[in-house]
Amino acid sequence: MSKKPEATIETLRISRLAHKGDGVADTESGQIFVPYTLEGELVSAKVLGQRGELQEVLEPSEQRIAPICKHYGTCGGCSLQHMGEASYKAFKRQQVIDALAARAIEAPVDDVVLCQNRSRRRAVFAAVKAGHKILFGYHTAKSNMLVDIEECPVIAPEIMKAVPSLRKLAGQILNHKDELKFTVTTTLNGLDLAIDGMGKNKEKHYFDLSQQAVAIDLARLSVDGETIIEIRQPLLDMSGISVPIPAGGFIQAVLSAEQTMGELIEEGLSGCKRVADLFCGAGTLSFKIAQKTNVHAVEGEASSVKAFDQAVRGAKGLKKVTSERRDLFRRPIVAKELDNFGKGYDGVVFDPPRAGAMAQAQELAKSPVKKIVAVSCSPASFARDLRTLLDGGFKIKRVVPIDQFLYSPHVEVVALLERTS
Known part of the structure:
Protein backbone atom coordinates (compact mmCIF):
# COMPACT_ATOMS: atom_id res chain seq x y z
CA MET A 1 0.00 0.00 0.00
CA SER A 2 1.46 3.33 -1.04
CA LYS A 3 2.09 5.85 1.68
CA LYS A 4 0.02 9.04 1.59
CA PRO A 5 2.08 12.15 0.82
CA GLU A 6 2.80 14.38 3.79
CA ALA A 7 2.65 18.17 3.86
CA THR A 8 5.94 20.09 4.02
CA ILE A 9 6.74 23.59 5.22
CA GLU A 10 8.22 25.62 2.36
CA THR A 11 9.36 29.19 1.77
CA LEU A 12 7.74 30.56 -1.36
CA ARG A 13 7.86 33.75 -3.42
CA ILE A 14 4.43 34.76 -4.75
CA SER A 15 4.76 35.81 -8.38
CA ARG A 16 1.15 36.67 -9.24
CA LEU A 17 -2.49 36.14 -8.28
CA ALA A 18 -4.77 33.50 -9.79
CA HIS A 19 -8.29 34.38 -10.89
CA LYS A 20 -9.79 33.30 -7.56
CA GLY A 21 -7.39 35.54 -5.65
CA ASP A 22 -4.93 32.90 -4.45
CA GLY A 23 -1.26 33.75 -4.69
CA VAL A 24 0.75 31.63 -7.12
CA ALA A 25 4.32 30.53 -6.46
CA ASP A 26 6.26 29.09 -9.41
CA THR A 27 8.52 26.30 -8.24
CA GLU A 28 10.61 23.60 -9.91
CA SER A 29 7.83 21.09 -9.18
CA GLY A 30 5.10 23.34 -10.58
CA GLN A 31 2.66 25.98 -9.40
CA ILE A 32 1.62 26.20 -5.76
CA PHE A 33 -1.51 28.17 -4.82
CA VAL A 34 -1.47 29.95 -1.46
CA PRO A 35 -4.61 31.84 -0.31
CA TYR A 36 -4.38 35.20 1.53
CA THR A 37 -1.11 36.21 -0.13
CA LEU A 38 -0.13 39.04 -2.46
CA GLU A 39 2.13 39.42 -5.48
CA GLY A 40 5.81 39.78 -4.53
CA GLU A 41 5.46 38.46 -0.98
CA LEU A 42 7.81 35.91 0.56
CA VAL A 43 5.79 33.49 2.66
CA SER A 44 6.07 30.32 4.66
CA ALA A 45 3.39 27.78 3.70
CA LYS A 46 2.36 24.25 4.57
CA VAL A 47 2.34 22.59 1.15
CA LEU A 48 0.55 19.47 -0.02
CA GLY A 49 0.47 18.94 -3.77
CA GLN A 50 -0.42 22.23 -5.48
CA ARG A 51 -2.06 23.78 -2.42
CA GLY A 52 -0.34 25.76 0.28
CA GLU A 53 -1.68 26.86 3.66
CA LEU A 54 -0.23 30.20 4.74
CA GLN A 55 1.85 29.96 7.91
CA GLU A 56 3.63 33.32 8.00
CA VAL A 57 4.25 36.34 5.77
CA LEU A 58 8.02 36.80 5.86
CA GLU A 59 8.20 39.79 3.49
CA PRO A 60 4.81 41.53 3.23
CA SER A 61 3.72 43.57 0.23
CA GLU A 62 3.20 47.30 0.67
CA GLN A 63 -0.38 46.61 -0.42
CA ARG A 64 -1.08 44.29 2.54
CA ILE A 65 -3.53 45.66 5.10
CA ALA A 66 -5.08 44.27 8.29
CA PRO A 67 -8.39 42.43 7.74
CA ILE A 68 -11.45 44.17 9.16
CA CYS A 69 -13.33 41.05 10.33
CA LYS A 70 -12.46 38.72 13.21
CA HIS A 71 -13.63 35.71 11.16
CA TYR A 72 -11.33 36.41 8.22
CA GLY A 73 -9.28 33.39 7.26
CA THR A 74 -11.82 30.89 8.59
CA CYS A 75 -15.10 32.16 7.11
CA GLY A 76 -15.37 31.26 3.43
CA GLY A 77 -17.31 34.40 2.52
CA CYS A 78 -14.34 36.74 2.08
CA SER A 79 -10.88 36.03 0.70
CA LEU A 80 -9.48 39.46 -0.21
CA GLN A 81 -9.65 41.57 2.95
CA HIS A 82 -5.84 41.59 3.15
CA MET A 83 -5.65 43.66 -0.07
CA GLY A 84 -5.19 47.42 -0.04
CA GLU A 85 -7.70 49.34 -2.18
CA ALA A 86 -5.35 49.93 -5.13
CA SER A 87 -4.41 46.25 -5.51
CA TYR A 88 -7.99 45.17 -4.80
CA LYS A 89 -9.41 47.34 -7.59
CA ALA A 90 -6.61 46.33 -9.96
CA PHE A 91 -7.28 42.63 -9.28
CA LYS A 92 -11.01 42.95 -9.96
CA ARG A 93 -10.43 44.94 -13.14
CA GLN A 94 -7.84 42.41 -14.34
CA GLN A 95 -10.44 39.66 -13.98
CA VAL A 96 -12.46 41.35 -16.71
CA ILE A 97 -9.43 42.16 -18.89
CA ASP A 98 -8.22 38.55 -18.77
CA ALA A 99 -11.67 37.14 -19.58
CA LEU A 100 -11.94 39.41 -22.63
CA ALA A 101 -8.39 38.58 -23.75
CA ALA A 102 -9.19 34.86 -23.58
CA ARG A 103 -11.78 35.52 -26.33
CA ALA A 104 -9.42 37.77 -28.31
CA ILE A 105 -11.37 40.90 -27.35
CA GLU A 106 -9.47 44.14 -27.00
CA ALA A 107 -11.50 46.86 -25.32
CA PRO A 108 -10.77 49.58 -22.77
CA VAL A 109 -12.02 48.63 -19.31
CA ASP A 110 -13.08 51.34 -16.85
CA ASP A 111 -11.90 51.49 -13.26
CA VAL A 112 -13.89 49.35 -10.86
CA VAL A 113 -16.94 50.99 -9.28
CA LEU A 114 -16.79 50.08 -5.59
CA CYS A 115 -19.63 49.65 -3.11
CA GLN A 116 -19.50 50.44 0.58
CA ASN A 117 -19.09 48.12 3.56
CA ARG A 118 -22.32 46.91 5.15
CA SER A 119 -24.25 47.52 1.94
CA ARG A 120 -25.19 43.98 0.91
CA ARG A 121 -28.96 43.71 1.30
CA LEU A 188 -38.81 48.66 2.63
CA PRO A 234 -41.87 42.87 1.47
CA LEU A 235 -41.20 45.57 -1.11
CA LEU A 236 -38.07 46.82 -2.87
CA ASP A 237 -37.73 50.22 -4.49
CA MET A 238 -36.67 49.63 -8.11
CA SER A 239 -36.12 53.03 -9.73
CA GLY A 240 -39.01 54.57 -7.80
CA ILE A 241 -41.40 51.63 -8.24
CA SER A 242 -42.37 49.48 -5.23
CA VAL A 243 -41.93 45.84 -6.25
CA PRO A 244 -43.22 42.92 -4.10
CA ILE A 245 -40.25 40.57 -4.32
CA PRO A 246 -40.78 36.78 -4.37
CA ALA A 247 -39.20 34.89 -1.47
CA GLY A 248 -35.54 34.33 -2.30
CA GLY A 249 -36.05 35.74 -5.81
CA PHE A 250 -33.23 37.40 -7.73
CA ILE A 251 -32.19 40.90 -6.74
CA GLN A 252 -29.00 42.89 -7.27
CA ALA A 253 -26.91 42.38 -4.15
CA VAL A 254 -26.23 46.08 -3.51
CA LEU A 255 -28.55 49.01 -4.20
CA SER A 256 -25.75 51.37 -5.29
CA ALA A 257 -24.62 48.75 -7.85
CA GLU A 258 -28.16 48.54 -9.23
CA GLN A 259 -28.25 52.32 -9.52
CA THR A 260 -24.93 52.36 -11.39
CA MET A 261 -26.27 49.73 -13.80
CA GLY A 262 -29.33 51.89 -14.35
CA GLU A 263 -27.19 54.88 -15.26
CA LEU A 264 -25.15 52.78 -17.70
CA ILE A 265 -28.32 51.40 -19.29
CA GLU A 266 -29.62 54.92 -19.77
CA GLU A 267 -26.35 55.83 -21.49
CA GLY A 268 -26.19 52.68 -23.60
CA LEU A 269 -29.80 52.83 -24.84
CA SER A 270 -29.90 56.53 -25.59
CA GLY A 271 -32.27 57.17 -28.53
CA CYS A 272 -33.92 53.73 -28.44
CA LYS A 273 -37.72 53.63 -28.92
CA ARG A 274 -38.47 50.05 -27.85
CA VAL A 275 -36.33 47.88 -25.60
CA ALA A 276 -36.40 44.19 -24.63
CA ASP A 277 -35.17 43.48 -21.09
CA LEU A 278 -34.17 39.81 -21.08
CA PHE A 279 -33.69 37.77 -17.89
CA CYS A 280 -35.39 40.70 -16.15
CA GLY A 281 -36.17 39.10 -12.77
CA ALA A 282 -38.85 41.11 -10.98
CA GLY A 283 -37.86 44.26 -12.86
CA THR A 284 -34.50 45.10 -11.36
CA LEU A 285 -33.57 47.15 -14.44
CA SER A 286 -36.86 47.25 -16.37
CA PHE A 287 -38.37 50.09 -14.39
CA LYS A 288 -35.33 52.28 -15.00
CA ILE A 289 -35.68 51.66 -18.75
CA ALA A 290 -39.44 52.32 -18.64
CA GLN A 291 -38.94 55.85 -17.35
CA LYS A 292 -37.97 56.90 -20.89
CA THR A 293 -38.59 53.97 -23.26
CA ASN A 294 -41.22 51.34 -24.02
CA VAL A 295 -40.01 48.04 -22.59
CA HIS A 296 -40.91 44.37 -22.95
CA ALA A 297 -39.65 42.39 -19.94
CA VAL A 298 -38.93 38.67 -20.31
CA GLU A 299 -38.24 36.24 -17.44
CA GLY A 300 -38.50 32.49 -16.96
CA GLU A 301 -39.29 32.38 -13.23
CA ALA A 302 -43.06 32.50 -12.65
CA SER A 303 -42.91 34.17 -9.21
CA SER A 304 -40.73 36.98 -10.57
CA VAL A 305 -43.09 37.63 -13.51
CA LYS A 306 -46.03 37.70 -11.08
CA ALA A 307 -44.22 40.23 -8.86
CA PHE A 308 -43.30 42.32 -11.91
CA ASP A 309 -46.89 42.42 -13.20
CA GLN A 310 -48.20 43.38 -9.77
CA ALA A 311 -45.71 46.26 -9.56
CA VAL A 312 -46.64 47.48 -13.05
CA ARG A 313 -50.33 47.66 -12.11
CA GLY A 314 -49.53 50.08 -9.30
CA ALA A 315 -46.88 52.08 -11.16
CA LYS A 316 -47.34 55.61 -12.53
CA GLY A 317 -45.36 57.75 -14.96
CA LEU A 318 -43.88 54.90 -17.01
CA LYS A 319 -43.82 54.32 -20.75
CA LYS A 320 -45.58 51.23 -22.12
CA VAL A 321 -44.52 48.13 -20.17
CA THR A 322 -45.32 44.54 -21.14
CA SER A 323 -44.08 41.21 -19.78
CA GLU A 324 -43.65 37.62 -20.88
CA ARG A 325 -42.77 34.43 -19.05
CA ARG A 326 -40.29 32.54 -21.20
CA ASP A 327 -37.34 30.22 -20.70
CA LEU A 328 -34.72 32.09 -22.71
CA PHE A 329 -32.24 29.21 -22.44
CA ARG A 330 -34.55 26.79 -24.21
CA ARG A 331 -36.50 29.30 -26.25
CA PRO A 332 -34.53 32.50 -26.89
CA ILE A 333 -36.20 35.40 -28.66
CA VAL A 334 -35.14 34.79 -32.25
CA ALA A 335 -33.92 37.33 -34.77
CA LYS A 336 -37.26 37.50 -36.62
CA GLU A 337 -39.11 38.32 -33.40
CA LEU A 338 -36.57 40.98 -32.53
CA ASP A 339 -37.12 42.51 -35.99
CA ASN A 340 -40.93 42.08 -36.23
CA PHE A 341 -40.99 43.32 -39.84
CA GLY A 342 -39.00 46.42 -38.98
CA LYS A 343 -41.21 47.32 -35.99
CA GLY A 344 -39.30 45.37 -33.38
CA TYR A 345 -36.68 46.27 -30.82
CA ASP A 346 -33.88 48.75 -31.42
CA GLY A 347 -32.37 48.13 -27.96
CA VAL A 348 -31.83 45.09 -25.72
CA VAL A 349 -30.63 44.58 -22.16
CA PHE A 350 -29.70 41.10 -20.98
CA ASP A 351 -28.62 40.06 -17.50
CA PRO A 352 -28.52 36.25 -17.40
CA PRO A 353 -27.45 33.91 -14.59
CA ARG A 354 -23.79 32.92 -14.27
CA ALA A 355 -24.00 30.47 -17.21
CA GLY A 356 -24.53 33.38 -19.59
CA ALA A 357 -26.86 33.73 -22.58
CA MET A 358 -25.15 31.90 -25.44
CA ALA A 359 -28.29 30.96 -27.40
CA GLN A 360 -29.80 34.42 -26.95
CA ALA A 361 -26.55 36.15 -27.94
CA GLN A 362 -26.50 34.13 -31.18
CA GLU A 363 -29.99 35.43 -32.07
CA LEU A 364 -29.06 38.99 -31.13
CA ALA A 365 -26.04 38.76 -33.41
CA LYS A 366 -28.32 37.90 -36.36
CA SER A 367 -30.91 40.56 -35.52
CA PRO A 368 -31.16 44.23 -36.61
CA VAL A 369 -31.01 45.42 -32.96
CA LYS A 370 -28.87 48.58 -32.83
CA LYS A 371 -27.86 48.87 -29.19
CA ILE A 372 -27.23 46.30 -26.46
CA VAL A 373 -26.35 46.57 -22.78
CA ALA A 374 -24.90 43.29 -21.50
CA VAL A 375 -24.76 42.63 -17.75
CA SER A 376 -23.15 39.63 -16.08
CA CYS A 377 -21.78 38.32 -12.78
CA SER A 378 -19.39 35.99 -14.67
CA PRO A 379 -16.63 37.62 -16.75
CA ALA A 380 -15.98 34.29 -18.52
CA SER A 381 -19.50 33.72 -19.89
CA PHE A 382 -19.81 37.47 -20.45
CA ALA A 383 -16.74 37.47 -22.71
CA ARG A 384 -18.02 34.43 -24.60
CA ASP A 385 -21.34 36.17 -25.32
CA LEU A 386 -19.60 39.41 -26.30
CA ARG A 387 -17.45 37.49 -28.78
CA THR A 388 -20.63 36.26 -30.46
CA LEU A 389 -22.03 39.80 -30.65
CA LEU A 390 -18.78 41.25 -31.99
CA ASP A 391 -18.67 38.58 -34.69
CA GLY A 392 -22.24 39.59 -35.55
CA GLY A 393 -21.33 43.18 -36.28
CA PHE A 394 -21.38 44.96 -32.91
CA LYS A 395 -18.63 47.06 -31.37
CA ILE A 396 -17.93 47.69 -27.70
CA LYS A 397 -18.31 51.29 -26.59
CA ARG A 398 -17.62 50.80 -22.89
CA VAL A 399 -16.90 48.08 -20.31
CA VAL A 400 -17.49 48.82 -16.61
CA PRO A 401 -16.65 46.44 -13.72
CA ILE A 402 -18.88 46.89 -10.66
CA ASP A 403 -17.86 45.43 -7.31
CA GLN A 404 -21.01 44.36 -5.48
CA PHE A 405 -19.38 41.17 -4.13
CA LEU A 406 -17.14 42.76 -1.52
CA TYR A 407 -13.88 41.00 -0.59
CA SER A 408 -14.60 38.04 -2.87
CA PRO A 409 -12.93 37.34 -6.25
CA HIS A 410 -16.26 37.82 -8.05
CA VAL A 411 -17.11 40.94 -10.04
CA GLU A 412 -20.14 42.24 -11.93
CA VAL A 413 -19.51 43.71 -15.38
CA VAL A 414 -21.54 45.85 -17.80
CA ALA A 415 -20.81 46.45 -21.49
CA LEU A 416 -22.38 48.96 -23.86
CA LEU A 417 -22.49 47.78 -27.49
CA GLU A 418 -23.62 49.35 -30.74
CA ARG A 419 -24.13 47.78 -34.15
CA THR A 420 -21.70 48.86 -36.85
CA SER A 421 -22.98 46.67 -39.68
Missing part, protein backbone atom coordinates in the same frame (compact mmCIF):
# COMPACT_ATOMS: atom_id res chain seq x y z
CA ARG A 122 -29.21 39.93 1.16
CA ALA A 123 -27.34 37.29 3.15
CA VAL A 124 -27.54 33.49 2.93
CA PHE A 125 -26.70 31.72 6.19
CA ALA A 126 -26.47 28.06 7.13
CA ALA A 127 -27.57 26.65 10.48
CA VAL A 128 -26.73 23.30 12.15
CA LYS A 129 -26.76 21.73 15.59
CA ALA A 130 -23.38 20.86 17.07
CA GLY A 131 -24.08 19.04 20.33
CA HIS A 132 -26.07 21.50 22.45
CA LYS A 133 -24.87 24.50 20.44
CA ILE A 134 -26.45 26.09 17.38
CA LEU A 135 -23.97 27.17 14.71
CA PHE A 136 -25.36 29.95 12.52
CA GLY A 137 -23.19 31.54 9.86
CA TYR A 138 -21.14 30.75 6.77
CA HIS A 139 -19.24 27.71 5.59
CA THR A 140 -15.47 27.76 5.84
CA ALA A 141 -13.51 27.81 2.59
CA LYS A 142 -13.54 24.42 0.79
CA SER A 143 -15.34 22.77 3.71
CA ASN A 144 -18.79 21.90 5.05
CA MET A 145 -17.86 23.19 8.51
CA LEU A 146 -19.66 26.30 9.74
CA VAL A 147 -18.29 29.49 11.23
CA ASP A 148 -20.66 30.77 13.91
CA ILE A 149 -20.55 34.45 13.00
CA GLU A 150 -20.48 37.30 15.50
CA GLU A 151 -19.84 40.06 12.97
CA CYS A 152 -19.85 40.67 9.22
CA PRO A 153 -18.60 43.87 7.56
CA VAL A 154 -20.37 43.08 4.28
CA ILE A 155 -24.05 42.67 5.11
CA ALA A 156 -26.52 45.42 6.02
CA PRO A 157 -26.65 46.29 9.75
CA GLU A 158 -30.34 45.31 9.94
CA ILE A 159 -29.45 41.75 8.95
CA MET A 160 -26.53 41.49 11.36
CA LYS A 161 -28.68 42.83 14.20
CA ALA A 162 -31.20 40.04 13.59
CA VAL A 163 -28.63 37.20 13.68
CA PRO A 164 -29.01 36.36 17.43
CA SER A 165 -32.80 36.06 16.99
CA LEU A 166 -32.39 33.99 13.83
CA ARG A 167 -29.95 31.70 15.63
CA LYS A 168 -32.54 31.24 18.40
CA LEU A 169 -35.21 30.44 15.80
CA ALA A 170 -32.90 27.89 14.19
CA GLY A 171 -32.46 26.19 17.56
CA GLN A 172 -36.22 25.73 17.90
CA ILE A 173 -36.72 24.07 14.52
CA LEU A 174 -33.48 22.19 13.78
CA ASN A 175 -33.12 18.42 13.89
CA HIS A 176 -29.67 17.10 14.82
CA LYS A 177 -28.85 15.88 11.31
CA ASP A 178 -30.32 18.81 9.37
CA GLU A 179 -28.67 21.83 7.83
CA LEU A 180 -31.02 24.70 7.08
CA LYS A 181 -30.49 27.62 4.72
CA PHE A 182 -31.66 31.07 5.88
CA THR A 183 -31.97 33.70 3.11
CA VAL A 184 -32.48 37.14 4.64
CA THR A 185 -33.31 40.22 2.57
CA THR A 186 -33.74 43.83 3.66
CA THR A 187 -36.90 45.40 2.24
CA ASN A 189 -41.07 46.94 5.19
CA GLY A 190 -38.50 45.00 7.18
CA LEU A 191 -36.65 41.72 6.81
CA ASP A 192 -37.87 38.98 4.49
CA LEU A 193 -36.78 35.51 5.65
CA ALA A 194 -36.87 32.36 3.52
CA ILE A 195 -35.86 29.08 5.19
CA ASP A 196 -35.03 26.03 3.07
CA GLY A 197 -34.39 22.42 4.06
CA MET A 198 -37.10 21.72 6.66
CA GLY A 199 -39.17 19.35 4.52
CA LYS A 200 -42.03 17.69 6.41
CA ASN A 201 -40.50 18.89 9.67
CA LYS A 202 -42.06 22.31 9.07
CA GLU A 203 -45.60 21.01 9.71
CA LYS A 204 -45.03 20.58 13.45
CA HIS A 205 -43.40 24.01 13.75
CA TYR A 206 -46.00 26.26 12.11
CA PHE A 207 -46.95 27.87 15.42
CA ASP A 208 -43.34 28.39 16.58
CA LEU A 209 -42.39 29.84 13.20
CA SER A 210 -45.30 32.30 13.18
CA GLN A 211 -44.67 33.31 16.78
CA GLN A 212 -40.98 33.94 16.19
CA ALA A 213 -41.67 35.88 12.97
CA VAL A 214 -43.79 38.29 15.02
CA ALA A 215 -41.21 38.46 17.82
CA ILE A 216 -38.37 39.22 15.38
CA ASP A 217 -40.67 41.64 13.51
CA LEU A 218 -40.13 40.05 10.12
CA ALA A 219 -42.06 41.35 7.13
CA ARG A 220 -42.56 37.79 5.86
CA LEU A 221 -41.46 34.28 6.70
CA SER A 222 -41.42 31.51 4.06
CA VAL A 223 -40.35 27.89 4.43
CA ASP A 224 -39.43 25.72 1.44
CA GLY A 225 -41.29 28.10 -0.87
CA GLU A 226 -44.47 28.29 1.26
CA THR A 227 -45.41 31.55 2.96
CA ILE A 228 -45.94 30.84 6.66
CA ILE A 229 -46.84 34.39 7.67
CA GLU A 230 -46.79 37.77 5.93
CA ILE A 231 -47.08 40.63 8.40
CA ARG A 232 -46.19 43.34 5.89
CA GLN A 233 -45.65 42.96 2.16
